[in-house]
Amino acid sequence: MRHWLMKSEPEAFSIDDLERVGTEPWNGVRNYQARNFMRDGMRPGDGVLFYHSNCAVPGVVGVAEVASEAYPDPTQFEQASPYFDPRARPDAPRWMLVDVRFKRKLARTIRLAELRAQPRLEGFALLQRGSRLSVLPVTRGQWDLILALENQPRGLP
DNA sequence: GCCAACGTTGGC
DNA sequence: GCCAACGTTGGC
Secondary structure (H helix, E strand, O other), rough: OOOOEEOOOOOOOHHHHHHHOOOOEEOOOOHHHHHHHHHHHOOOOOEEEEEEEOOOOEEEEEEEEOOOEEEEEEHHHHHOOOOOOOOHHHHHHHOOEEEEOOOEEEEEEHHHHHHOHHHOOOOOOOOOOOOOOOEEEOOOHHHHHHHHHHHOOOOOO
């Protein structure tokens, strides 16, 4: 089993929203690298760190799992959707997604600042300078380390 | 194939 | 709200 991190802006779709719906098609990803991770890397059952971005306290807030193989993102064909892509055709889809299933909320938010303070997370894709990838791989070691922080009092200022 | 202009992401 | 960093687009 592999591990991943997926970002979402909580004002658009939060961990509480995922808990409410249970399983959600991860639509709207319009970045080739992120698409390729979903299409070529993800398998059902893979672990997902759910990350809140572009908000007051960015950080990891929950655990989810990949709940499907990749399949074409239907919103690319929907003219009324903000994710509509006129270059996409049903027989030649450009964008893929997977379903994501809620597992649990973390006891506390593992803040971005706290992750940055971990020397052992050097090289973690999330922390690369200027990285804006919304779907990215997490090694087993990074996964274990990040989740171990959950039960520590509070990592940083 | 180069690269300037533009739009977007996302931390702060 | 600001702005740095990045990806994409399109003229040439």
